[in-house]
Amino acid sequence: EIVMTQSPATLSVSPGERATLSCRASQSVSRSYLAWYQQKPGQAPRLLIYGASTRTTGLPARFSGSGSGTEFTLTISSLQSEDFAVYYCQQYDTWPLTFGGGTKVEIK
Amino acid sequence: QLQLQESGPGLVKPSETLSLSCTVSGGSISNTNYYWGWIRQPPGKGLEWIGSFSYGGSSNYNPSLKSRVTISGDTSKNQFSLKLTSVTAADTAVYYCARFANSGGAKVDYWGQGTLVTVSS
Numbered sequence: 001e002i003v004m005t006q007s008p009a010t011l012s013v014s015p016g017e018r019a020t021l022s023c024r025a026s027q028s029v030s031r032s033y034l035a036w037y038q039q040k041p042g043q044a045p046r047l048l049i050y051g052a053s054t055r056t057t058g059l060p061a062r063f064s065g066s067g068s069g070t071e072f073t074l075t076i077s078s079l080q081s082e083d084f085a086v087y088y089c090q091q092y093d094t095w096p097l098t099f100g101g102g103t104k105v106e107i108k
Numbered sequence: 109q110l111q112l113q114e115s116g117p118g119l120v121k122p123s124e125t126l127s128l129s130c131t132v133s134g135g136s137i138s139n140t141n142y143y144w145g146w147i148r149q150p151p152g153k154g155l156e157w158i159g160s161f162s163y164g165g166s167s168n169y170n171p172s173l174k175s176r177v178t179i180s181g182d183t184s185k186n187q188f189s190l191k192l193t194s195v196t197a198a199d200t201a202v203y204y205c206a207r208f209a210n211s212g213g214a215k216v217d218y219w220g221q222g223t224l225v226t227v228s229s
Binding site: 001031033035037043044045046047050051056088090092093095096097098099100101102 | 160168169208212215
């Protein structure tokens, strides 16, 4: 099983600032089969990025994903009020599918 | 637009079986391009994949739950279901049904709204 570790657990950022979220895998995620999800309180998660760097349709360009192998990053270039949420990474390279523990992005 | 809707009891007694259904509209569960399955989230905690199945391929389950889980589909109702046996308080969670892509890897592109299941006597 690939264990996914996200850091930090909580990120305090002011609106307009840049947020950088990290996701590390316990072994290489081949084909960059890494996804990022956003979850707001009381809602289901929603897919933001897949293939480590491909944005879903309509996702603002301020969201970008990068990385390969065991190290991946989600960057939000200029945080908007609607971006404050919990973000999860997920590897879908091998079964069982596994998620990171999440990073909460909160208002500073 | 694809929609998924969970249904089932919100309260289950310890040692009993948790049973949930997911009704799919706007798409067919017999479409072999997708897996269909379940993910859960204990209150205040992270996401845990439970298992997935596809009519075009195999079923896969989380090894930590495999001995207690069955996921199956009913094409006549365009529904799929989750059965989790011998539940304990640790199974209390919001349960999401979801669609997973089959090609290009099993990322989750559609989620149900989720249903809270509490295990308590």
